Structure formats: structure tokens, C-alpha cells
Amino acid sequence: MDPVSQTSEEEIVDTPDADHLGKMIREARLKKGWTLEEAGKAAGIGRSTLSKIENNQTRPSFDIVRRLTKALELRTPQLFVQSGPSDISGRRDVTLAGQGEPQDTPTYFHELLCTELTSKRMFPYISTIKARDVSEFESWIRHRGEEFMYVISGELTFFTEHYKPLPMKAGDSVYYDSGMGHGCVSTSKEDAKVLWVSLE
Amino acid sequence: MDPVSQTSEEEIVDTPDADHLGKMIREARLKKGWTLEEAGKAAGIGRSTLSKIENNQTRPSFDIVRRLTKALELRTPQLFVQSGPSDISGRRDVTLAGQGEPQDTPTYFHELLCTELTSKRMFPYISTIKARDVSEFESWIRHRGEEFMYVISGELTFFTEHYKPLPMKAGDSVYYDSGMGHGCVSTSKEDAKVLWVSLE
DNA sequence: GCGAAAAGTTTCTTATAAGAAACACAAGTT
DNA sequence: AACTTGTGTTTCTTATAAGAAACTTTTCGC
Structure with a gap:
């Protein structure tokens, strides 16, 4: 393959990414140095709910996630990452001058x-x-x-x-x-x- | 104010943006020319559920929203838009050469x-x-x-x-x-x- | 206009998320 | 060591999302 244009469209199997969300939220909360209580208050949700979310013991509603992303200033796109044929992980794509x-x-x-x-x-x-x-x-x-x-x-x-x-x-x-x-x-x-x- | 550097940090009141989600999803579905049945099948959810989501009669779980965004190939960041002091709507910011x-x-x-x-x-x-x-x-x-x-x-x-x-x-x-x-x-x-x- | 088919909406049931309170487990304090 | 306080987890209750099926509306053919 041409070393310059290495964009390959290989099929990647889909994985559930089930416990991704909780991990990210806990990470963001700790980064802010907040307790469950504090983060919960900032987002307007209970600490027990938050605990369960972080431990992936529940499937939170979209509303709740949205409030959390706002309170924790989380970048939202990465919450949706699901492995699949349509992400760019480990890839690059080159366009030479005038070749667009x-x-x-x-x-x-x-x-x-x-x-x-x-x-x-x-x-x-x-x-x-x-x-x-x-x-x-x-x-x-x-x-x-x-x-x-x-x-x-x-x-x-x-x-x-x-x-x-x-x-x-x-x-x-x-x-x-x-x-x-x-x-x-x-x-x-x-x-x-x-x-x-x-x-x- | 200097016409060139007009980035103002005015406070904007927060609005719930409650019925934003349903509208976006319906829009994306129709753009694909899909019926509730078809879109639901693609995302793995029932057509009644989808109907209620589109009409904002329910607060869907994050899971369901994620499955829908994948099926409908929706850009995810805009699902999170909530008015507030931290968005750029109606704004611009200029940097002249060498002034970064x-x-x-x-x-x-x-x-x-x-x-x-x-x-x-x-x-x-x-x-x-x-x-x-x-x-x-x-x-x-x-x-x-x-x-x-x-x-x-x-x-x-x-x-x-x-x-x-x-x-x-x-x-x-x-x-x-x-x-x-x-x-x-x-x-x-x-x-x-x-x-x-x-x-x- | 009338019937048939398709698309969307509204019950109705059940599965489950959300929050309160009880519980567990630390780390300090006396 | 017992007491306190602070943090996270686990019940337990109730509020509600999700899907099946019943119902309504629209669309199309004749």
C-alpha cells in the first residue's frame, strides 16, 4: 500500500462498551476533586444515583447524563464512543498540496x-x-x-x-x-x- | 467596542431546552426517509418508544439515545446543546497575523x-x-x-x-x-x- | 367516497431508574 | 478503643421508561 495514503476501511467488530460511561464520569468527578455529594449537588442529582452510575449499576437517563456533563464540564462526543467501523482510532489521512x-x-x-x-x-x-x-x-x-x-x-x-x-x-x-x-x-x-x- | 475583537462574555440565562432532543431525532429519521418502525428496528427499539421520544413524552435513557445516534448517524455534540454562558452562538473571534x-x-x-x-x-x-x-x-x-x-x-x-x-x-x-x-x-x-x- | 394498508399515537403492563434512608467503612480525635 | 465525621455503597420505595397491543390518523387505490 502507498505509504502516503494509508486510510484503510477495515471492518472492526462492534463491542458493547457497556462500562465506559461510568468510568469517564468518575474520572471527571475526581479530576475536579469532588465527592459524590458535591458532584451530585452541582448536577442536581442524588449521591446514591451518581454512585450507581459510576459503578455501571444502572443505565442513567439521557437527562441525567446531560446534567452531569454540564456540571463536570465533560467533553460530550467521547461519551458516545462505541467501537465500530466508523471511528478513526489509530488512523491518519494525508492530502498533498493541490490533491484535494x-x-x-x-x-x-x-x-x-x-x-x-x-x-x-x-x-x-x-x-x-x-x-x-x-x-x-x-x-x-x-x-x-x-x-x-x-x-x-x-x-x-x-x-x-x-x-x-x-x-x-x-x-x-x-x-x-x-x-x-x-x-x-x-x-x-x-x-x-x-x-x-x-x-x- | 473594537469591531475586530468582539468576543463578549455576556451572561445568558439558562433555558431547559427540554424538547430539543425529540425534534432532532425526528429530523434525522425523516432525513433518512425512515418510518418509526424502520428506524426503531435499526436502533433496536420499539416504534412506540421512538414515537414518545420524538414527541418529548418521555425522557429516554442514555443507552437508547446512543443507539439512536448510531443508527441515524446523528452528530452527537449538538444533542447536548443547552443555552448558557458557555456557548458561542452568534459570536466570532478574530486573531490577526502574528497576534496569537x-x-x-x-x-x-x-x-x-x-x-x-x-x-x-x-x-x-x-x-x-x-x-x-x-x-x-x-x-x-x-x-x-x-x-x-x-x-x-x-x-x-x-x-x-x-x-x-x-x-x-x-x-x-x-x-x-x-x-x-x-x-x-x-x-x-x-x-x-x-x-x-x-x-x- | 369507501375500504384497505401503512404510519403514527395512546393505552396498559412490567421492568427499572432515581432518590431517601439505612448501612459500611474509613480517617481523625479524644 | 470508642466516638465522630465524612465518603461511598446498598437496600427499599415510588416514579417512570420501554415495549406490546389497541387505537387513531393518514395515504392510497378503486
């Missing part, structure tokens, strides 16, 4: 990166923004999630709902709620090039 | 980007990798989550456990499980510069 998967729209020329790794959670892509006048700005893009943008080259104006237009140049970056309307136009003579990383 | 928050280690010079938005889920930073010999490579970095790296300038070799060393140059990118040991060294005369986006 092209995807065009009227305004942007997108190049999707690392598309072999279908189960990844972030979506990186490079966009070429065609040079044109600021006045031509048309409609907002809007999609659930958050997004990071880094200007690789050129100059552009980045628009966000509720904010003033933002002039940007190579090396600048912005992080924003992509649920807000957003979009950008090149303000230099040449096309501008940006790297986007999107997370739903 | 510096953070040094023996091997890397990191510049953290968009640090005002503390509740964001992805962590972007630019690293300058000091020029040195490949043989000097020491120890693996390893942390839970996934990571995306884009080479801004210079040439380097990217190391990942279980894989062959990967020579990279400006414009190349790689996405990998950051739980695997990883690290990189510059192979050009000058320092190399890379953009990393990390997600736990």
Missing part, C-alpha cells in the same frame, strides 16, 4: 481535504475566492456548528451577521458560530485562498 | 489563535518548528481526540506511530487520531510553520 477533492459553487472553488477518513469530525477544506467587487456580495451561508478560517493568501473581506465587515489578509484567522450568516469576497486583484475547518 | 497568544515548549513555538472564545470546541494554533536534524526526534505527543495539520511554509517530516515518516511541504495536510503518538521536525534550512486544529 474539488467541489465547485458559483462563488467558491472548494478543495476538500482528507476525504478518505469519512468518520472524522472536523471538515477541512481550502477555498479559492474569485476576485470581484465587494458590492457583489449576495447571500449568507448558514449551517449548524462552528467554523475556523485562516487566510492563506490574498486579501478579502469577511462578512458575518451582526458584525461589521472584517478586512483580512494572509495570516489572519477567525473563529465563529457558523449558524450566523457568513461569507467572504476577495478584495485583492488576485483570487484569495483560505483554509476552513468546519465542525458540526 | 504565545506558548512555548522546547521543541515548538506555539501561537494560540482565537483564545477569547473560550467555549469553542476546536483549538487552532500555529507552530513554528525549529530547523534541526531528523535524527533529533525524541518523544511522541499523545492526547485524546483528533487533529488536522496544514503546512503553511517550510519542509518537515511528520511522524506517526504505526506509520512511516511522512515528508511534507507547504500546502500538504494530514488528519489523524491524536491518540496515536505523533510529532514533527523541520527538514528545511529554515524553520517550518504549520497550522494545527485540535479537537477533543
Whole structure:
């Protein structure tokens, strides 16, 4: 196999991961240095309930888990980890310069990166923004999630709902709620090039 | 307020978001064009149960929700959204070139980007990798989550456990499980510069 | 419009989660 | 060593989730 593009889609057997949850919660609680009583109070649940959850003696309701994640400031995605064909553990995916998967729209020329790794959670892509006048700005893009943008080259104006237009140049970056309307136009003579990383 | 750096930490009142879950699940099911029966079968639960969940007439167990997210291929983080002081809705955070928050280690010079938005889920930073010999490579970095790296300038070799060393140059990118040991060294005369986006 | 089939909702039963209180087990204190 | 206090575990009760089946609504054919 080509050493550069090693994304293999091997089938992995499913395992129950039954006692994963309790372990994680106990870990998070101890990390905060809390007793069952304290953590329970912070999350609004009884200490006996929490004890049983941590020892996997019960299947808690989604509500309870949600309250716990908030109180303990737990990262939620990892609570759902279940082994299966769709996780990226022990994998990597390389895309060489200019070798991304092209995807065009009227305004942007997108190049999707690392598309072999279908189960990844972030979506990186490079966009070429065609040079044109600021006045031509048309409609907002809007999609659930958050997004990071880094200007690789050129100059552009980045628009966000509720904010003033933002002039940007190579090396600048912005992080924003992509649920807000957003979009950008090149303000230099040449096309501008940006790297986007999107997370739903 | 400075229009460029508008990250405000206003207090937002907490709302229960009680009927968020059902709505999302119904949406995901319909998107797949499935009936209650079909979706239930795929997730291994009864259609009556699913009906009640979608109509928020019950507080499902975490297990059931997990099975549903798997069957419906739902993005899990958004199931946990609860309004509160710590989400980024309607916000943005800008970092101009070279204005990131510096953070040094023996091997890397990191510049953290968009640090005002503390509740964001992805962590972007630019690293300058000091020029040195490949043989000097020491120890693996390893942390839970996934990571995306884009080479801004210079040439380097990217190391990942279980894989062959990967020579990279400006414009190349790689996405990998950051739980695997990883690290990189510059192979050009000058320092190399890379953009990393990390997600736990 | 009427019947038949399919999709969704509402009982009804039972299995079980959640919390209170009792219990067990430490680590200090006198 | 007995007493206290603090932490986690195990009953025990009751509130409720989950599934089966009955019921309602929608969709489609004729």
C-alpha cells in the first residue's frame, strides 16, 4: 500500500462498551476533586444515583447524563464512543498540496481535504475566492456548528451577521458560530485562498 | 467596542431546552426517509418508544439515545446543546497575523489563535518548528481526540506511530487520531510553520 | 367516497431508574 | 478503643421508561 495514503476501511467488530460511561464520569468527578455529594449537588442529582452510575449499576437517563456533563464540564462526543467501523482510532489521512477533492459553487472553488477518513469530525477544506467587487456580495451561508478560517493568501473581506465587515489578509484567522450568516469576497486583484475547518 | 475583537462574555440565562432532543431525532429519521418502525428496528427499539421520544413524552435513557445516534448517524455534540454562558452562538473571534497568544515548549513555538472564545470546541494554533536534524526526534505527543495539520511554509517530516515518516511541504495536510503518538521536525534550512486544529 | 394498508399515537403492563434512608467503612480525635 | 465525621455503597420505595397491543390518523387505490 502507498505509504502516503494509508486510510484503510477495515471492518472492526462492534463491542458493547457497556462500562465506559461510568468510568469517564468518575474520572471527571475526581479530576475536579469532588465527592459524590458535591458532584451530585452541582448536577442536581442524588449521591446514591451518581454512585450507581459510576459503578455501571444502572443505565442513567439521557437527562441525567446531560446534567452531569454540564456540571463536570465533560467533553460530550467521547461519551458516545462505541467501537465500530466508523471511528478513526489509530488512523491518519494525508492530502498533498493541490490533491484535494474539488467541489465547485458559483462563488467558491472548494478543495476538500482528507476525504478518505469519512468518520472524522472536523471538515477541512481550502477555498479559492474569485476576485470581484465587494458590492457583489449576495447571500449568507448558514449551517449548524462552528467554523475556523485562516487566510492563506490574498486579501478579502469577511462578512458575518451582526458584525461589521472584517478586512483580512494572509495570516489572519477567525473563529465563529457558523449558524450566523457568513461569507467572504476577495478584495485583492488576485483570487484569495483560505483554509476552513468546519465542525458540526 | 473594537469591531475586530468582539468576543463578549455576556451572561445568558439558562433555558431547559427540554424538547430539543425529540425534534432532532425526528429530523434525522425523516432525513433518512425512515418510518418509526424502520428506524426503531435499526436502533433496536420499539416504534412506540421512538414515537414518545420524538414527541418529548418521555425522557429516554442514555443507552437508547446512543443507539439512536448510531443508527441515524446523528452528530452527537449538538444533542447536548443547552443555552448558557458557555456557548458561542452568534459570536466570532478574530486573531490577526502574528497576534496569537504565545506558548512555548522546547521543541515548538506555539501561537494560540482565537483564545477569547473560550467555549469553542476546536483549538487552532500555529507552530513554528525549529530547523534541526531528523535524527533529533525524541518523544511522541499523545492526547485524546483528533487533529488536522496544514503546512503553511517550510519542509518537515511528520511522524506517526504505526506509520512511516511522512515528508511534507507547504500546502500538504494530514488528519489523524491524536491518540496515536505523533510529532514533527523541520527538514528545511529554515524553520517550518504549520497550522494545527485540535479537537477533543 | 369507501375500504384497505401503512404510519403514527395512546393505552396498559412490567421492568427499572432515581432518590431517601439505612448501612459500611474509613480517617481523625479524644 | 470508642466516638465522630465524612465518603461511598446498598437496600427499599415510588416514579417512570420501554415495549406490546389497541387505537387513531393518514395515504392510497378503486
